[in-house]
Amino acid sequence: MGLLSKKDAALIKDPLADNNPITIQVLGICSALAITAELKAAIVMSISVLFVLGVGNVVISLMRNIIPSKIRIIVQLVVVAALVIIVDQVLKAFAYELSKTLSVFVGLIITNCIIMGRFEAFALGNGPWRSFLDGIGNAAGYGLILVLVGFFRELLGSGTLLGFKVLGDSIEKTGLYALGYENNGFMLLSPMALIVVGIIIWVQRSKNKALIED
Amino acid sequence: MGLKQNLHNLKEKYKGTKMAPAFNAIHTFLYLPNETTHGGTHIKAADDLKRTMNIVIMALVPCLIFGMFNAGYQHNAAINGFTEGMSFFSGDFWNMNNFLIGLTKILPLVIVSYGVGLLIEFIFAVIKGHEVEEGYLVTGMLVPLIVPVDLPLWMLAVAVAFGVVIGKEVFGGTGMNILNPALTIRAFLFFAYPTWMSGDKVWVHGAVEAAGTADAISGETILGSLAQSQPLSYSVSDMFFGFIPGSVGETSTLLILLGALFLIFTKIGSWRIMVSAVIGALVMGFIFNQVVALGWIGETSKFHGLMKLEFWKHLLIGGFAFGAVYMATDPVTASQTNKGKWIYGFLIGFISIMIRVFNPAYPEGVMLAILLMNVFAPTIDYYVVQGNVKRRLKRLKAKTA
Numbered sequence: 181m182g183l184l185s186k187k188d189a190a191l192i193k194d195p196l197a198d199n200n201p202i203t204i205q206v207l208g209i210c211s212a213l214a215i216t217a218e219l220k221a222a223i224v225m226s227i228s229v230l231f232v233l234g235v236g237n238v239v240i241s242l243m244r245n246i247i248p249s250k251i252r253i254i255v256q257l258v259v260v261a262a263l264v265i266i267v268d269q270v271l272k273a274f275a276y277e278l279s280k281t282l283s284v285f286v287g288l289i290i291t292n293c294i295i296m297g298r299f300e301a302f303a304l305g306n307g308p309w310r311s312f313l314d315g316i317g318n319a320a321g322y323g324l325i326l327v328l329v330g331f332f333r334e335l336l337g338s339g340t341l342l343g344f345k346v347l348g349d350s351i352e353k354t355g356l357y358a359l360g361y362e363n364n365g366f367m368l369l370s371p372m373a374l375i376v377v378g379i380i381i382w383v384q385r386s387k388n389k390a391l392i393e394d
Numbered sequence: 395m396g397l398k399q400n401l402h403n404l405k406e407k408y409k410g411t412k413m414a415p416a417f418n419a420i421h422t423f424l425y426l427p428n429e430t431t432h433g434g435t436h437i438k439a440a441d442d443l444k445r446t447m448n449i450v451i452m453a454l455v456p457c458l459i460f461g462m463f464n465a466g467y468q469h470n471a472a473i474n475g476f477t478e479g480m481s482f483f484s485g486d487f488w489n490m491n492n493f494l495i496g497l498t499k500i501l502p503l504v505i506v507s508y509g510v511g512l513l514i515e516f517i518f519a520v521i522k523g524h525e526v527e528e529g530y531l532v533t534g535m536l537v538p539l540i541v542p543v544d545l546p547l548w549m550l551a552v553a554v555a556f557g558v559v560i561g562k563e564v565f566g567g568t569g570m571n572i573l574n575p576a577l578t579i580r581a582f583l584f585f586a587y588p589t590w591m592s593g594d595k596v597w598v599h600g601a602v603e604a605a606g607t608a609d610a611i612s613g614e615t616i617l618g619s620l621a622q623s624q625p626l627s628y629s630v631s632d633m634f635f636g637f638i639p640g641s642v643g644e645t646s647t648l649l650i651l652l653g654a655l656f657l658i659f660t661k662i663g664s665w666r667i668m669v670s671a672v673i674g675a676l677v678m679g680f681i682f683n684q685v686v687a688l689g690w691i692g693e694t695s696k697f698h699g700l701m702k703l704e705f706w707k708h709l710l711i712g713g714f715a716f717g718a719v720y721m722a723t724d725p726v727t728a729s730q731t732n733k734g735k736w737i738y739g740f741l742i743g744f745i746s747i748m749i750r751v752f753n754p755a756y757p758e759g760v761m762l763a764i765l766l767m768n769v770f771a772p773t774i775d776y777y778v779v780q781g782n783v784k785r786r787l788k789r790l791k792a793k794t795a
Contacts, residue, residue, distance in 0.1 A: 360546055366586035375560060382564065 184313070191313040195321035198388065202325040203381045207293040211285050212326055213373040219342050221281050222330030224271070226323025228286060230316065232263045233295050237315030240303035247304075256299045257290065264289045294322055329376050337367030443568075446725075447531040449662045453653035454535050454720065457643035460636060462500050464646070465543045466492030468639050469599040482635045482648065496543075499599055500642055503538035506547045510554040511537075518563050529568025529575075529726075530558065536576035536720060539643025540713065540761075541583065542596040549590060553583045573768045574727045577761050584761070592756075594618055597639040615640050616711045617750065617758060620699045626707075633710040644716035647709065654719040663723040666732060667739035671718035672709060674743025679705030682751055700751040708747055717760035718743065727768040731778040738774055742767050 184192075201207045215221045239259050240247075247255050268286045271279035279286065289295065298318050303311040334340055339347040339357075348355015350363060366372050385391045467487050480486055511530045519527065537554060557579030562571040584591045595601045597615050616628060616638055628638050636646025644650070657663030682701040685691055691698055709715060722728060722742050729738040742763050749759025756762060 360548070362549070362587055362589075364552075364586040365588055366582060369585060378560075378564075 188310060188313055191310060192317035192320070195314075195317040196324060197321075197384075198391065200321045200325065200384075201294045201297075201318050202322055202377065203384055204391065205294075205297075207297060208322055209374075209377070211288065211292060212322075212329060212377060213370045215282055215285050216326055216330040216333050216373050217337065217368050218281065219327065219330040219334045221278065222326040223323075224275070224278055225282060225285065226319070226326050228264075228267045228271070229289060229292065229295070229322055230319040231267060232260065232289055233298060233315040233319040234312055235315075236260055236263050236295060237298055237303040237311040238308045240299045241306060241308045241311035244304050252304065253296075256296060260290050260295055260299075294318060325377065325380060328380060329373055332376055333367045333373060336364045337372075339363050444528045444531075446662055447528050449660050450532045450657065450720070451535050453656045453662075454532075454539065454643070456649045457539055457646065457653065457716070458500070458504070458535070460646045460649050461539060461643040462496030463487060463492045464496065464636060465499055465599050465642065466495030467637065468597075469495055472598050472601065480632070480635070480637060487637060495599065499543050500538060502547055503541065503543075503545070503550060503642070504535070506550050507537040507554055508534040510551045511558050514555060514558045514563070518567065522567070524567075527568040529562065533558075533575045533579075537579050540576065540580050540641045540716070542591065543599045543642055544596055544601070545583070545590055549583060549587050553579045553586070556582045569726055571726060573765055574721055574724050577721055577765050577768075580761055581765060584756075592618075597641070617700075620703060620711075621696075622699065624699065626703070630707070630710065633707070638711070641713060641716075644713040647715045650715045650719050657719065657723070663719065664725075664728065664735055664739075666735040667723045667728055667742075668718055670736045670739030671722055671743040671746075674740035674745075675708055675714060675718075675747050676705055676743070677740075678744045678747035679703070679708045682747070697751055708750070712750065712758045712760065714743075714746055714750075714758075714760045717746070717764055721760075722764050722767075727771060729771045729774050729778075731775050734771070734774040734778045737778075738767055738771055741770075 195201060198204065202209065202212055211225060215225050236259050240256060243255070264287060267289070268279070271282070271286060298315060302314045306314070331341070334342075335346070339345065339350055345355075347361070348357045350357050464487075470492060508530075511534045515527060515530050537550070537557075541550065557575050561573050561575045561578030562568065565571045580591075590596055616626065616633070620626065632638055634647050636648065638645050654663065654668055658665045658668070683705050686698070686702045691701055695701075718739070722739060729735050742760070745763035745766060746760040749756055749762055753759070
């Protein structure tokens with residue numbers, strides 16, 4: 181790695197796999213269940229979190245020496261809230277339909293445990309560059325799982341991907357539907373999202389035995 | 395020298411060879427092994443898991459055969475008209491024509507259920523390195539009995555794969571599951587493919603294909619029509635004998651009753667759960683009857699049709715009897731303590747009828763009631779045991795004080 185030192189590269193790579201915020205730390209589950217019925221929503225949510233966590237980590241890191249430790253949670257909340265409002269307004273301005281699908285969950289990025297967790301655990305003790313990498317890495321790890329879950333839920337639940345009818349038309353009975361295939365309505369319900377996340381965790385842990393704790 | 399002795403002798407011959415596990419699997423299918431427990435264990439029982447499973451399957455076979463005849467009968471009756479007031483051994487029901495229609499529809503369901511389920515059990519046995527467990531034998535028989543006759547086979551295959559993997563294997567296989575696997579499979583089908591699992595088309599063979607044509611036939615279940623406040627169109631004897639549309643094997647309350655007696659007699663099924671489930675259902679049904687009698691619910695209410703049904707008729711329609719006898723008594727997922735079994739069973743009956751009446755979207759509540767109580771069963775046991783501990787502590791204190 182020319183651009184990043186080995187230690188810095190680990191900041192990005194670890195959260196993608198062996199220290200994934202969703203599958204290993206089991207944080208941010210609520211949004212992973214709520215907005216993954218469509219792939220598009222999952223992608224937009226991932227980008228929003230990427231922005232909030234990347235910028236937020238840098239801001240907190242820059243301020244880390246002047247924040248009184250007694251009120252640090254409030255300062256962190258103010259920073260997240262400000263960033264989330266920016267994301268919310270941008271979405272409302274340029275992707276109104278989508279912001280309606282995401283509804284309350286954009287606002288709820290504020291309470292996303294991953295963000296506060298990274299502020300507390302990393303940005304308060306590290307420089308801006310490393311904090312930025314950490315934020316990007318964790319948000320990417322979160323986004324990866326979201327997109328994976330969204331992919332399977334939309335494909336099996338609605339037979340589409342990003343709105344394209346990849347399996348054929350379910351009403352006109354073309355493509356797979358001509359053979360008698362039908363969409364799995366269970367996939368669109370939140371319990372199935374939990375099961376999909378569970379299966380991802382299962383696959384990951386059986387590939388890497390070191391992750392199994394008991 | 396009977397067959398039993400022959401098998402015992404053959405076992406000695408095969409001992410130590412590669413054939414041994416395969417032979418033992420067949421050998422213990424019907425007979426006890428002729429050896430007792432070795433070593434320091436002090437608990438000895440004459441029945442192993444395979445025999446337990448086998449007896450449940452025997453209790454299910456009459457329901458399966460009846461289901462085949464009924465599938466054909468319902469199909470023909472929907473086209474040619476019903477026979478009024480049939481006796482149980484009526485030739486209109488027990489004939490080859492009915493049986494063949496049922497056989498060609500239901501045998502594939504049984505084969506797919508066992509094929510997919512045992513394949514997955516086998517894969518997991520190989521991965522985990524243990525012998526193939528018998529747990530799927532009963533599940534595989536239950537599943538075809540609790541689905542509509544026209545269910546597409548690939549859906550059944552997907553559901554069985556889901557139910558066995560997510561419902562059982564992730565928890566550690568037979569004996570470790572929280573939820574009844576057969577009901578997990580049915581719940582998956584119900585939420586994934588609702589158009590094939592509910593409504594007025596799927597319960598009679600041929601109704602889906604005929605829909606919208608001049609030959610359209612109705613395939614509504616009794617619960618379905620009652621939920622729409624239509625009058626009850628079947629006689630009590632029809633409902634008791636099982637000449638009604640419904641899932642494959644659950645219509646005949648008479649045969650289920652015989653199966654229940656068989657299970658109780660062989661001490662495989664818990665009579666406490668069965669009896670308390672029936673009591674729970676009757677109590678809930680009776681409460682609803684009283685609500686109607688007191689005039690709190692008017693004719694216009696959407697609950698009126700089901701609430702006004704005489705409370706004991708709830709036992710005859712829908713899958714309640716089947717669920718209470720064959721599913722609620724699953725020893726793995728039910729409560730283990732005797733007092734816990736009474737509570738567990740009572741709540742199953744109570745909640746089944748409540749869901750049945752209050753939620754027209756889920757016409758049969760017994761599936762959801764049993765799954766719900768499966769989740770609560772360990773909690774019930776915990777408090778029963780704790781209550782016992784507390785009582786004995788008190789007794790101890792009274793003695794020593």
